[in-house]
Amino acid sequence: xxxxxxxxxxxxxxxxxxxxxxxxxxxxxxxxxxxxxxxxxxxxxxxxxxxxxxxxxxxxxxxxxxxxxxxxxxxxxxxxxxxxxxxxxxxxxxxxxxxxxxxxxxxxxxxxxxxxxxxxxxxxxxxxxxxxxxxxxxxxxxxxxxxxxxxxxxxxxxxxxxxxxxxxxxxxxxxxxxxxxxxxxxxxxxxxxxxxxxxxxxxxxxxxxxxxxxxxxxxxxxx
Numbered sequence: 001x002x003x004x005x006x007x008x009x010x011x012x013x014x015x016x017x018x019x020x021x022x023x024x025x026x027x028x029x030x031x032x033x034x035x036x037x038x039x040x041x042x043x044x045x046x047x048x049x050x051x052x053x054x055x056x057x058x059x060x061x062x063x064x065x066x067x068x069x070x071x072x073x074x075x076x077x078x079x080x081x082x083x084x085x086x087x088x089x090x091x092x093x094x095x096x097x098x099x100x101x102x103x104x105x106x107x108x109x110x111x112x113x114x115x116x117x118x119x120x121x122x123x124x125x126x127x128x129x130x131x132x133x134x135x136x137x138x139x140x141x142x143x144x145x146x147x148x149x150x151x152x153x154x155x156x157x158x159x160x161x162x163x164x165x166x167x168x169x170x171x172x173x174x175x176x177x178x179x180x181x182x183x184x185x186x187x188x189x190x191x192x193x194x195x196x197x198x199x200x201x202x203x204x205x206x207x208x209x210x211x212x213x214x215x216x217x218x219x220x221x222x223x
Contacts, residue, residue, distance in 0.1 A: 024157045026166035026177035036204040037066045037169050037197060042073040042154045043103075044162040045088065046081035049182065051107035053163045056190045058104075064197045070103070071150040073162050080115045082147065087122050089143040094131055101129075167196040171205030 031038035039061045043050045061068045072088075074081040084106055092099030105125050106113065113121055126133045138144055154164070165180040178196040182189060 023179050024159050024164050024166075026157055026168055026179060029157070029166055029168045029177060031168055031170050031204075032067055032069065034207055035067050035170070036207050037167065037200045038069050039066060039193070039197070040069045040071065040166040040168050042071045042150070042157070042159055042162060042164040044073055044075050044078055044081045045084040045103065045106050046078035046110070046113075047075065047162045048110065049161075050163045051110045052186060053165065053182070053189070054104060054107045056186055056193065057165065058100075060190050060193045060197070064194060064201075066197055070100070071153060072147040073151055073154040073159060073164075074147065075162060080113065080118045082144075083118060084113075084122075085147050086138050086143050089146055090137040091131070098129060098131070165193065167193070167200045169200040169204030170207070171203065 026040065029040050039057055041053075041057060043054075057068060072085045074085055088099050088102050088106070091102045102125055106121070109121060123133060157164070163182075165182075167178045167180065169177070178200060180189070180193050180196060183192075
């Protein structure tokens with residue numbers, strides 16, 4: 001009886017370990033319109049690993065001339081990441097660059113930020129960029145709804161951690177994707193990400209060139 005229990009326990013432990021180690025599925029993710037390849041990131045603004053990855057992702061993607069698509073995935077154990085994500089979405093409404101700069105600013109100052117002083121850091125960023133902050137940035141909850149939709153998307157992909165970094169392409173049956181597994185050496189992570197982008201560029205389908213719209217006078221049909 002004891003032997004049977006041990007076998008059952010070992011079997012369950014194996015299943016749990018396999019589930020924990022299973023890679024996320026980014027096969028349903030696509031690059032933005034007009035792009036062959038993109039780097040897709042699910043992130044949490046309070047996550048230290050996300051802070052380490054953020055500049056690497058942008059520097060590598062910029063060097064390879066591919067877009068970055070950010071998705072919010074605030075984790076329940078982080079007590080200010082959701083609030084910060086709402087403000088990031090607010091700054092997005094002013095300009096995408098401003099929103100991305102805000103995320104970089106939060107990551108850079110992350111060790112000094114806590115639930116009590118978060119708004120002071122947000123106000124400092126707003127003042128430095130001459131952006132007025134309203135009393136309520138999301139009175140109807142629309143920005144939070146976008147964040148929750150991102151989190152649902154990450155759950156659908158089977159995320160196990162943040163950041164989860166995908167390189168996705170626009171072709172192949174199914175559409176190809178690569179999940180970048182993190183190592184401690186960020187230089188090595190940058191090299192892995194760059195190699196994944198290069199590999200995906202070879203697999204992805206060419207982007208169709210839009211046909212020019214003819215704006216001249218129509219020719220009359222011969223009678």
